[in-house]
Amino acid sequence: MTTTRPFRTHPFTRACAMASLSLTGAMATPVLAQDTQGEVDELREQVQELQRRIDNAVSEAPQPDRDNPYLVRDGDGIKIGRTTISFDGFIKADAIFGSNGDGTKNTYSVGIPRNFAAAASSGESDWKTGFTARESRLAIGSKTDEVAGHTLRTYLEMDFNQDADAPGNEVVSNSYAPRLRQAYGSWNGWTAGQTYTTFTNLAALPDILNQGYMAAFIYTTQPQLRYTMAAPGGKFMAALENPEDGFGTTSYDDQSYPDLTARYQLRNRYGIYSVSGVLRNMEHDNPAGEDDEKLGGAVSLSARIPTIGRDDLRLQYSYGHLGRYMGLFTYPDVDLGEQAAGEVDPLTTYGATAAYRHFWSPTWRSSLVLSQTEIVEDLAFSPSGALGDFDKVASIHANLIWQAHENFQVGLEYAHWDFRAIANDSNSQYEQVMASAKYSF
Missing domain, CATH: 1.10.287 (Helix Hairpins)
Known part of the structure; x- marks a missing residue:
C-alpha cells in the first residue's frame, strides 16, 4: 500500500x-x-x-574558540574545556627463568634481594620458569591552564605487580587487583600526593628490563609534600615524606615526625648531576620499657653523563642510614638486636651503582650494570634468619634490547646476584634470565 x-x-x-x-x-x-x-x-x-x-x-550562535575549544586533540591528549586529559602506559610481558629454585614466587617479576638470597641458599640447582604481565601499567594525567594564574597538573598511575602472596592465582584466571604506584597533583612548584622520593634521581636509573631492581639503587615511591624551585644551573627540591621503618613485612609505624628530603639537580650539556639528602627520626615504642629514638640521615650522589654518540654513563653512590630507601628494603632501618633490647641504633650501609648504555645502532642497545651494597658496621644481633643470612649484596645485569618503534621493544637480560653470609663469610649465587616484550601507548 x-x-x-x-x-x-x-x-x-x-x-x-x-x-x-x-x-x-x-x-x-x-x-x-x-x-x-x-x-x-x-x-x-x-x-x-x-x-x-x-x-x-x-x-x-556560539562560535568555536581556537584557544579554548570544547573538545579537541591537544598534543597527546584530549582537551575538554580548559583541561587536557591524557592516557598512557604499557603492556609488558615477561618470561623469567631463575636458578636455585624460583626467586620470583607467584610470577612476581619485580623480585627483591631477600627472595633471591633465599633461593640462592636453598641448595637447589634446578631452574624454575614463570610468565607474567603484572608489571603492565595504566596512567591518567591532566593539565588545566590558568588555575589561579598557574597550570595545574595531576597524575594517577597503577600496575598489578603486588606481593607474591597477594590475592590471585596462576591455576585458572591469573587475575590480580590493581596497585597504586603514583597519585599526585602539582601547582606553582608544589607537589602533593604519592610519587618517587625526592631522595632519588631517576635520570641515573639504569636501563634494564627489570627496571630499578639492582642491588643498591635508591628507588622508592611514597606520599609527600614537595616544593620545587629554580636554582643556578638546575633546580632545588625539598619535601616532607611519609616516615616508615621496619623490616620485611614488619612495620613499626610509630614515627612522630616526617622524613625530610632535599635534592639539588644540575643539568647542562655535560650531563645531569644531583646531590640529595634525607633526615629520619627512628623510633621504637617499647611496651615493656622506655621508648627510644635516634636521628638518622643519609646522602646520595648521582650522575648521568653523555659519552660517545648516544651512549651514556650512569652513576649513583649513597651512604648513611639508608634502610628501606635502598635496594627494595634489603636491610632493616635499625639494628634488630639493639631493637629487641629496647634501643634504637640506625643501621649504616652504603650502595654504589654504575651503568653504561651503548647503542649498537639507532634501534639496538645494551646496558651493563654493576651494583653493590653492604652493611658497614658490626651487628649486635645473631644473623640467623634476620637478614636472609647476608650482609653484602652485589648484582650484575647485561641486556640486549631492540627498539623496533618508540611504542614497541623486546629484549633479553641476564642477571647474576652474589650474597655474602654474615656468620661465616661464605657466598651464594642466584642467576636469572628475563625475556620481555613491551607495548607502550
Whole structure:
C-alpha cells in the first residue's frame, strides 16, 4: 500500500517564487504590476524580515574558540574545556627463568634481594620458569591552564605487580587487583600526593628490563609534600615524606615526625648531576620499657653523563642510614638486636651503582650494570634468619634490547646476584634470565 503525503513548500521558497512571478508579471504587463504592487511590497517585506531573523540567529550562535575549544586533540591528549586529559602506559610481558629454585614466587617479576638470597641458599640447582604481565601499567594525567594564574597538573598511575602472596592465582584466571604506584597533583612548584622520593634521581636509573631492581639503587615511591624551585644551573627540591621503618613485612609505624628530603639537580650539556639528602627520626615504642629514638640521615650522589654518540654513563653512590630507601628494603632501618633490647641504633650501609648504555645502532642497545651494597658496621644481633643470612649484596645485569618503534621493544637480560653470609663469610649465587616484550601507548 502506498501512502501519499501532501507536498508543502517552505515559506521562504514560496515567498521567493511568488515574488519572482510577481516581478515577471510586472515587467510583462504594466497594468497588472500597478494592481499587484501592494502585494509585491508586502511579500518583499516578509522576505526581508525572514532574512533578518536568519542573520540574527547566525550571529548569536556560539562560535568555536581556537584557544579554548570544547573538545579537541591537544598534543597527546584530549582537551575538554580548559583541561587536557591524557592516557598512557604499557603492556609488558615477561618470561623469567631463575636458578636455585624460583626467586620470583607467584610470577612476581619485580623480585627483591631477600627472595633471591633465599633461593640462592636453598641448595637447589634446578631452574624454575614463570610468565607474567603484572608489571603492565595504566596512567591518567591532566593539565588545566590558568588555575589561579598557574597550570595545574595531576597524575594517577597503577600496575598489578603486588606481593607474591597477594590475592590471585596462576591455576585458572591469573587475575590480580590493581596497585597504586603514583597519585599526585602539582601547582606553582608544589607537589602533593604519592610519587618517587625526592631522595632519588631517576635520570641515573639504569636501563634494564627489570627496571630499578639492582642491588643498591635508591628507588622508592611514597606520599609527600614537595616544593620545587629554580636554582643556578638546575633546580632545588625539598619535601616532607611519609616516615616508615621496619623490616620485611614488619612495620613499626610509630614515627612522630616526617622524613625530610632535599635534592639539588644540575643539568647542562655535560650531563645531569644531583646531590640529595634525607633526615629520619627512628623510633621504637617499647611496651615493656622506655621508648627510644635516634636521628638518622643519609646522602646520595648521582650522575648521568653523555659519552660517545648516544651512549651514556650512569652513576649513583649513597651512604648513611639508608634502610628501606635502598635496594627494595634489603636491610632493616635499625639494628634488630639493639631493637629487641629496647634501643634504637640506625643501621649504616652504603650502595654504589654504575651503568653504561651503548647503542649498537639507532634501534639496538645494551646496558651493563654493576651494583653493590653492604652493611658497614658490626651487628649486635645473631644473623640467623634476620637478614636472609647476608650482609653484602652485589648484582650484575647485561641486556640486549631492540627498539623496533618508540611504542614497541623486546629484549633479553641476564642477571647474576652474589650474597655474602654474615656468620661465616661464605657466598651464594642466584642467576636469572628475563625475556620481555613491551607495548607502550
